[in-house]
Amino acid sequence: MLEEIIEIGEKILAEQDIIDSRIVKVNIEDDKNNPKKIVIIDFDTANKKVNFKVKEMDENTVSQYLNLGRDGGPNANQWYVTFTNSVSLTSEVVSQLAEKEIPADIKEKLNLITDEFYYDFGEDVTPKYRYMLDWYKIGVISESLKEIYEKYKDESKPYKEVQSYLQKELQKYLEKSKGAKKKQIGLYTLSIDGQAVGSSKWYRDLVKKRLTVQERSSMESKELYCSFCGSKEECTSDLSEMSIKYYTTNQLIFANNFDRKNYDKNMVLCKSCKDKLLTGEKFVQNHMQGKISKLDVYIIPHIIYSSYEFKQKDLYRLSDKLKQTINTANNIENLKIYKYGLQELNEAVGEGNHYLINFAFYKKMNQATKILKLIKDINPGIFEKIGESINEAQFTFEKYFQLIPKRKYQRGLNLVYYMTPIRLSQKVPTQYQNVLNIYEALFYGRKLNREEIISNITECLKINWFEQVDYNVSSPNSKDFIDFRISDGLYYMLFLENMGNVERSKIMDVSKLNLKDNYKGYITDMRYDDQQASLFLLGCLVGAVGRSQNSKAAAADNSGTYKPILNKINFNGMDFVKVKRLSNEILNKLRQEKILRYTEAIFSAHKMLMGLNEKNWKYNKDENLYYILSGYAYETMKKKEEKKDE
Numbered sequence: 001m002l003e004e005i006i007e008i009g010e011k012i013l014a015e016q017d018i019i020d021s022r023i024v025k026v027n028i029e030d031d032k033n034n035p036k037k038i039v040i041i042d043f044d045t046a047n048k049k050v051n052f053k054v055k056e057m058d059e060n061t062v063s064q065y066l067n068l069g070r071d072g073g074p075n076a077n078q079w080y081v082t083f084t085n086s087v088s089l090t091s092e093v094v095s096q097l098a099e100k101e102i103p104a105d106i107k108e109k110l111n112l113i114t115d116e117f118y119y120d121f122g123e124d125v126t127p128k129y130r131y132m133l134d135w136y137k138i139g140v141i142s143e144s145l146k147e148i149y150e151k152y153k154d155e156s157k158p159y160k161e162v163q164s165y166l167q168k169e170l171q172k173y174l175e176k177s178k179g180a181k182k183k184q185i186g187l188y189t190l191s192i193d194g195q196a197v198g199s200s201k202w203y204r205d206l207v208k209k210r211l212t213v214q215e216r217s218s219m220e221s222k223e224l225y226c227s228f229c230g231s232k233e234e235c236t237s238d239l240s241e242m243s244i245k246y247y248t249t250n251q252l253i254f255a256n257n258f259d260r261k262n263y264d265k266n267m268v269l270c271k272s273c274k275d276k277l278l279t280g281e282k283f284v285q286n287h288m289q290g291k292i293s294k295l296d297v298y299i300i301p302h303i304i305y306s307s308y309e310f311k312q313k314d315l316y317r318l319s320d321k322l323k324q325t326i327n328t329a330n331n332i333e334n335l336k337i338y339k340y341g342l343q344e345l346n347e348a349v350g351e352g353n354h355y356l357i358n359f360a361f362y363k364k365m366n367q368a369t370k371i372l373k374l375i376k377d378i379n380p381g382i383f384e385k386i387g388e389s390i391n392e393a394q395f396t397f398e399k400y401f402q403l404i405p406k407r408k409y410q411r412g413l414n415l416v417y418y419m420t421p422i423r424l425s426q427k428v429p430t431q432y433q434n435v436l437n438i439y440e441a442l443f444y445g446r447k448l449n450r451e452e453i454i455s456n457i458t459e460c461l462k463i464n465w466f467e468q469v470d471y472n473v474s475s476p477n478s479k480d481f482i483d484f485r486i487s488d489g490l491y492y493m494l495f496l497e498n499m500g501n502v503e504r505s506k507i508m509d510v511s512k513l514n515l516k517d518n519y520k521g522y523i524t525d526m527r528y529d530d531q532q533a534s535l536f537l538l539g540c541l542v543g544a545v546g547r548s549q550n551s552k553a554a555a556a557d558n559s560g561t562y563k564p565i566l567n568k569i570n571f572n573g574m575d576f577v578k579v580k581r582l583s584n585e586i587l588n589k590l591r592q593e594k595i596l597r598y599t600e601a602i603f604s605a606h607k608m609l610m611g612l613n614e615k616n617w618k619y620n621k622d623e624n625l626y627y628i629l630s631g632y633a634y635e636t637m638k639k640k641e642e643k644k645d646e
Contacts, residue, residue, distance in 0.1 A: 001300060004300050004302045006280055009275070009280030010280075011315060012279050012280065012283055019068075019211065021279040022278065024067050028061065035058070036184055038057050038061055039180065039189075040055065041090075043117060044193060044194075050138050052173075053191075054180050057187065065199060066203070079093055079096040082190075084188075089189075089190055091133070092130075094131070095118070095131045096127065109193070119132050119134040132163065148162055148166075224237065226273055227268050229273055231270040235271075236269065237266070237267060244284070244298075292326060292361075293416070294429065295417070295432065295436075299322045299358075300359075300360060302376075303355045304355060304356060318355075321341075330413045345380070358375070382445070389495055401487060416442065417435055418472065419488065420434055420435040421472070423470060424474075425470070442499065445500060451620065453496060453502060457493070458622045458625050458626055460485065460489070465479055466479075473485075480561055483633055505528060507528065508528060508529050510524055513533075514604065523536065531617065533609055535624055537602050537605055537609070538579070539630055539632040539635070540634060540635040541599055541631075543633070544593075545565040545593055545595070546563035548593040549563050549593065565589060569629070570625070572621075575621045578624075583610060586603070
């Protein structure tokens with residue numbers, strides 16, 4: 001992935017100023033599509049006042065105020081003046097900026113601001129926390145910073161606690177005085193005497209010098225060679241500025257011979273390649289981020305052959321079409337639109353050009369970006385196969401099931417996410433490796449274990465039935481919609497079989513079954529063997545009883561869904577003993593509901609198949625449950641039979 005990002009950075013720098021290439025884009029609209037705001041913290045040195053100005057953001061705001069993110073690693077002292085939060089601006093930025101090589105009049109003003117408006121915790125405190133904007137002196141809070149510190153002095157990180165407290169108080173002040181809620185603020189920036197620092201020429205020159213001059217490290221005394229291009233000019237192994245953590249320089253286990261001095265044995269970049277890497281990172285973060293279901297992903301193309309040299313505009317066009325393709329592939333609602341999108345993607349690449357796709361699933365962690373999984377060198381043709389497999393599954397599904405017009409069905413990559421149970425913490429996935437491994441198999445065309453897929457599906461159904469919370473498939477009153485959840489699981493299995501990721505079963509000979517054609521056709525199209533068909537038919541009987549029970553309840557008091565028969569199914573799994581017990585009990589239920597004469601052929605076929613296979617039963621409790629529920633869903637949601645003349 002490093003190679004692709006460096007190549008992207010090279011194309012960007014060939015046509016763009018290095019500062020503009022490092023600009024970090026942010027969302028300029030909130031959840032309600034209203035423009036976000038930038039808070040300008042202006043220090044009036046003449047009148048010794050701090051003013052807060054709030055302006056609406058537009059597409060040019062990040063460039064106008066030079067939003068460059070952070071300088072260096074997560075622990076580096078910050079002197080950039082525009083951020084997505086106010087922490088650095090109200091603590092270290094002013095004092096750190098004053099130490100740079102800047103015009104004398106600016107340095108004088110910065111020192112005045114530090115002395116007049118900031119509280120000094122003393123020389124023994126790290127520069128990151130030594131100075132904090134004195135909200136008490138400004139009139140935002142009623143307690144002095146010394147009093148606030150006393151409250152937190154026994155904490156493990158007291159100054160960080162003080163800082164966190166002050167940020168909350170600032171937010172309360174901005175909401176009360178300026179009507180700017182936290183979710184409505186996109187950026188904070190520094191201003192001196194009405195002049196935004198980020199828009200100043202002296203500041204831009206300072207930033208350009210920082211980006212173009214390589215800081216020397218202690219390792220550069222050695223004879224180093226760039227790991228990418230082989231150059232030995234201005235090489236360094238200090239890559240702490242990388243914001244995407246696919247390579248670490250802060251853990252001893254990654255250093256050669258467990259010696260921190262030996263990081264140069266792992267990765268070294270020359271000045272040119274490092275600039276390209278950092279520029280490429282910003283482009284990827286600004287233009288190539290997307291989502292596969294609820295998971296964040298960088299979508300990085302790798303041009304392996306091109307009939308012409310790719311320019312910056314080509315990268316923009318390709319990244320835009322790739323994101324559109326992924327977004328559409330998440331839920332393919334209209335196959336014609338999906339196929340048209342694939343055609344546009346091919347046009348964006350250009351005829352005769354060949355490329356692969358890298359998916360880097362990531363998670364934001366403080367100031368860094370942690371790579372959860374890299375799926376590299378994906379053939380873009382896989383998206384056409386996904387569309388074809390969805391089309392095949394849709395054809396089979398609509399042949400037998402009555403679809404509900406107003407219900408939203410997941411028909412794409414979302415299927416994988418919503419059929420794989422994932423624990424959530426504060427609505428964020430925490431156990432994601434299982435679903436990422438399935439995505440990897442899907443994109444590479446690898447085989448998946450059928451038992452594991454069925455286990456995932458039944459676990460999701462269990463979560464829905466017992467209405468468990470803190471899962472990606474949790475939803476209020478999910479028990480009432482269990483029929484639809486089961487049908488989603490059946491569709492998911494069809495999709496994976498069509499993709500070739502899951503082996504199909506050996507189909508049984510349905511001619512020996514005395515059943516109606518619709519049951520025979522379903523067993524054939526789903527490729528059920530004898531044991532699967534036996535479980536399916538048992539599920540059909542459960543569905544028939546449930547329909548009868550619900551009809552009687554509805555006629556009596558017009559109540560909601562009422563199917564006591566479902567309590568006979570153990571959603572924790574059905575081993576063969578439980579299957580036999582249900583098989584024996586279902587006969588009495590059919591008699592009680594007075595529907596045995598309508599279902600006798602199904603019951604007879606189920607008993608025959610189970611009896612023939614009883615001694616060599618091969619399916620586990622999850623598989624038994626899955627195939628029983630498949631029959632229940634079919635019987636509950638099947639299309640009405642067309643009446644035929646004798």
